[in-house]
Amino acid sequence: MADSSLAVQPVHASSASSAARLSSIGRRSYVSIRGLEAVLADVKQLGELPDSVSRRTIKRRRDEQLAECSTEFGPLMQFMDVPEEDKPGEVVKVPILPPAAWLASATYQCAGWRSFFQARLQASPCSHTAPWKIVVYADEVSPGNQLKHCNARLYLRTYGTLVFADIGVLVADEAAIKQALENKGASGTVLCCHCSNVIDFKSQLQWHDRSGELVSSLSTDVRSWRLHTENSVKQLIAFLQEQRSVLNLGQFAKLEQSLGFNFRPHGLLAQPEWGPKFVERTMFDWMHVYLVHGVANVQCGLVVGVLARHGFSIKHMREFAQGFNWPARLRGAAPKTVLDKRGASEPIKCSASELLNFVQLLRDIVYRQFDVMKSPAEMPGSAVSLVNARAAPKRLANVVRQSLGALEDAVVESAADAIHAGGYTVARGDIASIQLYHAAQVEKRVGRIEFHAAVGQVTWSCVHL
Structure with a gap:
C-alpha cells in the first residue's frame, strides 16, 4: 500500500489563480522584486485602490502635496525663469529647491538633523557678520531611464537664496566641474581650471613659447604654475565678453580654446557678485x-x-x-x-x-x-x-x-x-x-x-x- 503521506495533494483552483495573478504583476513594465514588494505592501496597507492610477495622476497628486509644503522662507518648491542659451528672449521655467526653505523643512521633520543643527548654532552662531560656509556638491542629473539609448533630459544647477553663508567649496568630479564652470577641461589646451598657464603636453606649445610662461601639464615645478584668482577670472570673463562682439564665430572659438574657458552670458562665472570666486574654491573629488x-x-x-x-x-x-x-x-x-x-x-x-x-x-x-x-x-x-x-x-x-x-x-x-x-x-x-x-x-x-x-x-x- 502506498504511503498516504507521499500522495500528491490537489491544488485548489482559487489558490492557483491567485498565485498566477501575483506572479504576473509587473511583467509588462520592469519593476525589481524589492520595488514591487514595497508597492504591493503600500497598496495593501491603503486598503483600496484609487480610481485613477495613471502616471499623470500620480505626478499631479505629488505636485499638489508638494505645493502645500511651505516654510517661513517660502514654499519648499519654487520656480525660476532661466534664459535659453540659443533662443534670445525665451525662458524655461525650472523647478528649484531653495536651500533656506529646504533646511527649515528638514529641521522640522527630522529630529536627528534638528538636534545636530541646534548644537552647531550654539557652538558657532551664524549671522551676516560671521556667516557659515557652504560646501556645494555638483553633479549631472539624468532623470528617467539611465540605460535609454537617447536620454536628452540632463540638468545641472546650483541655486542659493537669502541665507547667511558664503561659498566654501564646490566639490565635483572633472566632468561636473567642466559643466558648472564652462572650462574646457581635458578637451582644451589649457586643461586646468585653476592654472592659467598649464597646457596639455600633447599640444607641445611650450616649445614654441618665447615668453617662457607656458608650462607642460607634465611639469612638477610648482613654482612655475600661475594660479587663477578671483580678479583674474573677472578679467578673463570681461575680455571674452568684449571680444564676442568683435570676432567672428571661428575666431572666438579659438580664443575660448586658448584661454581654457567658454563664455556663457548667463553662466556661473558671468555672475559678477559671486561667480568668479568659484574657481579658487573648486575642489576636484579625490575619489574620481x-x-x-x-x-x-x-x-x-x-x-x-x-x-x-x-x-x-x-x-x-x-x-x-x-x-x-x-x-x-x-x-x-x-x-x-x-x-x-x-x-x-x-x-x-x-x-x-x-x-x-x-x-x-x-x-x-x-x-x-x-x-x-x-x-x-x-x-x-x-x-x-x-x-x-x-x-x-x-x-x-x-x-x-x-x-x-x-x-x-x-x-x-x-x-x-x-x-x-x-x-x-x-x-x-x-x-x-x-x-x-x-x-x-x-x-x-x-x-x-x-x-x-x-x-x-x-x-x-x-x-x-
Whole structure:
C-alpha cells in the first residue's frame, strides 16, 4: 500500500489563480522584486485602490502635496525663469529647491538633523557678520531611464537664496566641474581650471613659447604654475565678453580654446557678485581623481605591465586575486575579475570599490609574492624598473589611506610622500612615475595635494590630465 503521506495533494483552483495573478504583476513594465514588494505592501496597507492610477495622476497628486509644503522662507518648491542659451528672449521655467526653505523643512521633520543643527548654532552662531560656509556638491542629473539609448533630459544647477553663508567649496568630479564652470577641461589646451598657464603636453606649445610662461601639464615645478584668482577670472570673463562682439564665430572659438574657458552670458562665472570666486574654491573629488578612470587605474595597469615583462604573468596574478579570501564586508567588491581580458599595461577598468581593494591586493602581490628581489644596485639595468615599480602600490595605498583619513576627520597636515615648494606640494609618486614610465605614458596624474586656505582642513586634488 502506498504511503498516504507521499500522495500528491490537489491544488485548489482559487489558490492557483491567485498565485498566477501575483506572479504576473509587473511583467509588462520592469519593476525589481524589492520595488514591487514595497508597492504591493503600500497598496495593501491603503486598503483600496484609487480610481485613477495613471502616471499623470500620480505626478499631479505629488505636485499638489508638494505645493502645500511651505516654510517661513517660502514654499519648499519654487520656480525660476532661466534664459535659453540659443533662443534670445525665451525662458524655461525650472523647478528649484531653495536651500533656506529646504533646511527649515528638514529641521522640522527630522529630529536627528534638528538636534545636530541646534548644537552647531550654539557652538558657532551664524549671522551676516560671521556667516557659515557652504560646501556645494555638483553633479549631472539624468532623470528617467539611465540605460535609454537617447536620454536628452540632463540638468545641472546650483541655486542659493537669502541665507547667511558664503561659498566654501564646490566639490565635483572633472566632468561636473567642466559643466558648472564652462572650462574646457581635458578637451582644451589649457586643461586646468585653476592654472592659467598649464597646457596639455600633447599640444607641445611650450616649445614654441618665447615668453617662457607656458608650462607642460607634465611639469612638477610648482613654482612655475600661475594660479587663477578671483580678479583674474573677472578679467578673463570681461575680455571674452568684449571680444564676442568683435570676432567672428571661428575666431572666438579659438580664443575660448586658448584661454581654457567658454563664455556663457548667463553662466556661473558671468555672475559678477559671486561667480568668479568659484574657481579658487573648486575642489576636484579625490575619489574620481584616483579611483574613477584616474591615477590608480593607470598606475596599477603600468605596474602590472612591468611585472608581466619580468616574468610575473598576469595569469599568476589573476589566480592569486581569485583565490584571495576577502572579509565579509569587502566581499561584494572583491577584485576577482579585474585582470580578465586586458592588455599588459592597459589601465585597470573596474568600479571604484573594486579598485580600492585591488590597490591593496597589488601591494600584497608585490611585497609578499615577489620578496626575493635584490637591491637595484645588484640587478641588471633591465630589471631596475621592476624594483622601482615595487614602490608604486605602496605610494598609492598611502595616498588613498590619507584621503580616507581626511574624510574621517583625521588631522592630515600634508601628504607623507610629498615635496613642498612655494606653498604647494607635489606627490613624489608623480616624479617617480614620469621617470619610470616616461612622460607619454602618464595619462592622468595629480598635480597638487594641499589644504585649501579658505576652508581649512579639507584635502583637495587638482588633476592635470
